[in-house]
Amino acid sequence: VPATLNDVARRSGVSTKTVSRVVNHERHVHSDTRERVLLAIEELGYRPNAVARSLVRKRSLTIGVLTYGLERYAPSRFLIGAQHEAAKHGYALLLALLQPELPIRMDEVLEDLLSRRVDGIIWQAPDVANTHRWITPQRLAHMPPIVLSGLPNPHVTTVTVDNYVGGLLAVEHLLAQQWQRIGYLAGPAELPPNSERWRGWHDALCGAGREPDESLVVSGVGTAQGGAGAMSALLGRRPDVDAVFCFNDAMALGAMRAATLAGRRPGVDLGVVGYDDVAEAAFYTPPLTTVRQRNAEMGVEAVRALVRAIELQQSGDERPVPLLIQSRPELVVRESSLPHGVGHR
Amino acid sequence: VPATLNDVARRSGVSTKTVSRVVNHERHVHSDTRERVLLAIEELGYRPNAVARSLVRKRSLTIGVLTYGLERYAPSRFLIGAQHEAAKHGYALLLALLQPELPIRMDEVLEDLLSRRVDGIIWQAPDVANTHRWITPQRLAHMPPIVLSGLPNPHVTTVTVDNYVGGLLAVEHLLAQQWQRIGYLAGPAELPPNSERWRGWHDALCGAGREPDESLVVSGVGTAQGGAGAMSALLGRRPDVDAVFCFNDAMALGAMRAATLAGRRPGVDLGVVGYDDVAEAAFYTPPLTTVRQRNAEMGVEAVRALVRAIELQQSGDERPVPLLIQSRPELVVRESSLPHGVGHR
DNA sequence: GTGAAAGCGCTAACAC
DNA sequence: GTGTTAGCGCTTTCAC
Numbered sequence: 147v148p149a150t151l152n153d154v155a156r157r158s159g160v161s162t163k164t165v166s167r168v169v170n171h172e173r174h175v176h177s178d179t180r181e182r183v184l185l186a187i188e189e190l191g192y193r194p195n196a197v198a199r200s201l202v203r204k205r206s207l208t209i210g211v212l213t214y215g216l217e218r219y220a221p222s223r224f225l226i227g228a229q230h231e232a233a234k235h236g237y238a239l240l241l242a243l244l245q246p247e248l249p250i251r252m253d254e255v256l257e258d259l260l261s262r263r264v265d266g267i268i269w270q271a272p273d274v275a276n277t278h279r280w281i282t283p284q285r286l287a288h289m290p291p292i293v294l295s296g297l298p299n300p301h302v303t304t305v306t307v308d309n310y311v312g313g314l315l316a317v318e319h320l321l322a323q324q325w326q327r328i329g330y331l332a333g334p335a336e337l338p339p340n341s342e343r344w345r346g347w348h349d350a351l352c353g354a355g356r357e358p359d360e361s362l363v364v365s366g367v368g369t370a371q372g373g374a375g376a377m378s379a380l381l382g383r384r385p386d387v388d389a390v391f392c393f394n395d396a397m398a399l400g401a402m403r404a405a406t407l408a409g410r411r412p413g414v415d416l417g418v419v420g421y422d423d424v425a426e427a428a429f430y431t432p433p434l435t436t437v438r439q440r441n442a443e444m445g446v447e448a449v450r451a452l453v454r455a456i457e458l459q460q461s462g463d464e465r466p467v468p469l470l471i472q473s474r475p476e477l478v479v480r481e482s483s484l485p486h487g488v489g490h491r
Numbered sequence: 492v493p494a495t496l497n498d499v500a501r502r503s504g505v506s507t508k509t510v511s512r513v514v515n516h517e518r519h520v521h522s523d524t525r526e527r528v529l530l531a532i533e534e535l536g537y538r539p540n541a542v543a544r545s546l547v548r549k550r551s552l553t554i555g556v557l558t559y560g561l562e563r564y565a566p567s568r569f570l571i572g573a574q575h576e577a578a579k580h581g582y583a584l585l586l587a588l589l590q591p592e593l594p595i596r597m598d599e600v601l602e603d604l605l606s607r608r609v610d611g612i613i614w615q616a617p618d619v620a621n622t623h624r625w626i627t628p629q630r631l632a633h634m635p636p637i638v639l640s641g642l643p644n645p646h647v648t649t650v651t652v653d654n655y656v657g658g659l660l661a662v663e664h665l666l667a668q669q670w671q672r673i674g675y676l677a678g679p680a681e682l683p684p685n686s687e688r689w690r691g692w693h694d695a696l697c698g699a700g701r702e703p704d705e706s707l708v709v710s711g712v713g714t715a716q717g718g719a720g721a722m723s724a725l726l727g728r729r730p731d732v733d734a735v736f737c738f739n740d741a742m743a744l745g746a747m748r749a750a751t752l753a754g755r756r757p758g759v760d761l762g763v764v765g766y767d768d769v770a771e772a773a774f775y776t777p778p779l780t781t782v783r784q785r786n787a788e789m790g791v792e793a794v795r796a797l798v799r800a801i802e803l804q805q806s807g808d809e810r811p812v813p814l815l816i817q818s819r820p821e822l823v824v825r826e827s828s829l830p831h832g833v834g835h836r
Numbered sequence: 837g838t839g840a841a842a843g844c845g846c847t848a849a850c851a852c
Numbered sequence: 853g854t855g856t857t858a859g860c861g862c863t864t865t866c867a868c
Contacts, residue, residue: 148633150845161855166847174853191633196607197545198845202860206542208585208607216571226561229588238607240553241584243574262541262553262583288493288536370774396771403774426741429715429748431776495861506839511863519837543861547844 149190158186169194200263205460209237209452210264212255214244214271218368219394219422220441224270224295227445235453240264244271252277260289266452269302270295274336291455291465293448297338298470303455305448305471309339312437312475313346316391316419319435319477321354323485325389325417328356331376331401332365333393340365340393343421347391368393373400381408389417389483395424395436402430402482418482428480435483439475447471494535503531514539545608550805554582554797555609557600559589559616563713564739564767565684565786569615569640572790580798585609589616597622605634611797614647615640619681636800636810638793642683643815648800650793650816654684657782657820658691661736661764664780664822666699668830670734670762673701676721676746677710678738685710685738688766692736713738718745726753734762734828740769740781747775747827756831763827773825780828784820792816 151169155162160179167175168183175183186192200206209232216222225239232239240262242255259267269292271277283301286292291303298304320328330347333340344363351358364380366372373392377400380387392398398420402412410416413432420427423438451471458466496514500507505524512520513528520528531537545551554577561567570584577584585607587600604612614637616622628646631637636648643649665673675692678685689708696703709725711717718737722745725732737743743765747757755761758777765772768783796816803811 151847152845162846163848163856164854167854170847176853179853193602193606195546195845197542197551198860199847200542200860201540201546201845201862202847204860216567222561222567226588229561229586230590233588238603239586241574241586243571243578245575257538258583261538370771374774399771400774403776406776426715426744426771429719429745431748431751496863497861507862508839508864509837512838515863521837524837540861543844544863545844546846546861547863549844 148195149192150195151192153190154183154186154192157190158182204263205265206263207237208240208262208264209449210240210242210259210262210267212242212244212259212267212269212271214274215246216243219396219424220439221270223441224445224448227442228268228449229445230442231446231449232453235449237265237449237453244274244277246274250274250277252280256280264290266291266293266456268293268295268448268452270448272296272337272339286465291452291459293452293455295444295448298472299468301468303451303466303469303471305444305451307339307439307441307444307473307475309342309475310346310349312421312439313343313391314350315346315475315477316343316421316437317347317350318353319479320389320391320417320419320483321350321356323389323417323483325485327359327362327384327387328389328391328417329362329364329380329384329387331373331380331390331392331397332363333368333372333397335365337368343391343393362387366397368397370396370400370403373397374404375400377401377404378408381405381410388415389419391419391421393421395420395422395427395434398434398436398482399430402432402434413481413484414486417485420482423478427478430482432482433480435480436478437475438478440473444473447473493540494537495540496537498535499528499531499537502535503527549608550610551608552582553585553607553609554794555585555587555604555607555612557587557589557604557612557614557616559619560591561588564741564769565784566615568786569790569793572787573613573615573794574790575787576791576794577798580794582610582794582798589619589622591619595619595622597625601625609635611636611638611801613638613640613793613797615793617641617682617684631810636797636804638797638800640789640793643817644813646813648796648811648814648816650789650796652684652784652786652789652818652820654687654820655691655694657766657784658688658736659695660691660820660822661688661766661782662692662695663698664824665734665736665762665764665828666695666701668734668762668828670830672704672707672729672732673734673736673762674707674709674725674729674732676718676725676735676737676742677708678713678717678742680710682713688736688738707732711742713742715741715745715748718742719749720745722746722749723753726750726755733760734764736764736766738766740765740767740772740779743779743781743827744775747777747779758826758829759831762830765827768823772823775827777827778825780825781823782820783823785818789818792818
């Protein structure tokens with residue numbers, strides 16, 4: 147049985163309040179008293195009970211993280227960044243993972259988080275199964291602050307990457323390399339980044355006076371396997387395709403493999419651009435041109451914004467205005483997108 | 492301000508205890524009363540306060556996860572598995588991420604977890620900076636149950652993969668393919684799996700009557716970049732090397748790239764075996780032979796063991812005997828390890 | 837079936 | 853500087 151504040155008080159012959167003062171580093175404690183108390187704490191192996199503290203302070207120093215698809219690169223990096231920043235502020239992260247395989251019991255998951263009295267929520271799950279309908283002004287009024295990561299929502303502070311610009315950058319680059327028929331290997335349709343990147347593809351082509359041709363769009367799951375399947379399908383349907391922008395690097399890798407097996411040469415007679423800039427991308431064959439997002443930094447920003455909102459709320463003010471924190475992706479040019487002769491070797 | 496049990500009691504004209512009974516699905520409540528209470532709960536938007544409940548029940552239904560290097564494949568998969576299983580049992584995961592970049596304040600992190608009164612801890616951090624010295628019988632007596640993932644510890648239930656056998660499988664396979672000088676591209680020295688896999692390399696060679704030559708071992712960080720650097724160094728030092736076993740798939744990818752740039756042909760005149768079987772491995776050029784571990788399943792097993800221990804402890808019995816739950820890795824043969832002519836194409 | 841009282845471990849608001 | 857009292861929201865015991 148762990149020692150309590152009371153045990154420490156008894157042992158050191160002072161009141162509980164005094165012990166509490168010592169534990170919380172408050173001033174107005176005589177140094178002799180403090181010494182005695184600290185000794186007793188040491189002897190008893192006392193450890194403050196954060197649960198009791200949370201109950202009376204009405205703050206748990208806990209942030210709930212609603213996440214989805216942790217197996218993909220971006221969400222997992224985001225989580226890492228969020229965790230680091232949260233630790234800096236003394237917050238712990240409570241994980242709530244939505245499972246792609248299971249029917250999504252949004253209410254349950256959210257209720258659990260709220261029951262546990264998290265001080266705020268980072269909602270980094272895409273709007274699968276219409277989960278975002280949950281976010282309504284009335285509901286928000288009865289909830290701790292929320293920061294969304296993904297599609298901007300007017301009612302909530304949102305931290306996001308401009309996936310549209312990412313798609314634009316990728317396809318404009320392919321156009322600049324003189325590729326003629328540029329396809330899009332789409333990821334899972336339920337992911338908003340997917341449609342945003344598709345829009346980028348679409349508008350870049352329009353902007354160059356080309357007509358976006360939907361027969362050059364094939365979708366697959368966001369894995370190498372998915373990319374390989376989609377590429378094979380695309381090559382079968384449109385053998386004249388000479389470049390592809392892919393939903394992510396994993397799909398791009400699969401696409402390059404499938405294309406190679408079909409006799410095409412990525413970085414020679416087939417332009418390929420991925421998305422994510424995973425650490426491996428520079429070592430693919432050929433090295434992959436891709437779009438880099440600052441995923442971990444987004445996690446950091448999300449926590450910062452959330453902590454700010456929490457603090458604001460605690461200080462009794464009303465709810466802060468929802469912000470939009472958006473980061474611009476950047477293009478990383480390697481060899482996979484360059485036509486023959488332009489490459490480094 | 493959220494409604495409390497008391498508010499519900501007042502509104503429905505019953506005692507708090509009765510409301511508590513309804514909320515906890517206890518029997519001995521008249522169905523009429525129950526209806527009235529449920530109505531009041533609905534109207535007030537009442538949500539039980541898990542913090543208050545934890546305080547009195549002395550159970551938080553929370554598991555602390557001490558983890559490290561979430562950017563690598565195995566730890567992240569482990570976490571996913573753990574999260575899924577924990578949710579099944581009604582537990583939430585509290586994340587404590589040790590940061591490779593920062594000086595590791597083990598005590599702080601652990602103290603925080605204990606302060607928050609987690610019901611158990613999953614310790615999935617390798618013994619970096621001697622953190623495992625923390626685990627002593629005396630200390631364990633004052634702590635909630637712990638399950639370790641990694642190097643087995645006699646005092647604690649451990650869930651692990653047999654990294655030694657993994658190394659053995661990999662190198663025995665390379666030997667069977669008639670490769671003559673087999674190197675090891677080592678990962679970070681502080682990771683126990685690294686030394687275990689090295690032992691596998693070592694013993695496999697001895698078992699075949701070869702002498703393990705340390706000049707064939709080069710180490711790097713566990714990334715593609717690290718693998719490329721290590722491979723270059725190895726080729727410089729021992730141009731006669733004709734096969735490598737790599738700490739993980741990322742390093743193997745980097746190694747294959749570096750070897751290719753140096754004029755070697757993986758899967759033809761250079762045998763390469765990785766470790767992890769990441770989803771992309773089958774799509775590398777050439778497809779990578781590798782060792783597969785059931786990482787997510789290990790996370791599941793860890794939580795199962797922990798929940799069992801927690802329940803045992805709650806029921807007043809003494810601490811259960813430490814178990815060793817070990818899974819056997821399996822070899823996945825693709826093309827990178829096959830000499831010319833044996834491959835599929 | 838239902839309720840009253842006590843208390844989980846801590847802090848807030850005062851007194852002294 | 854230090855102590856006293858009350859109470860956070862819930863469960864537990866035991867009475868009715």
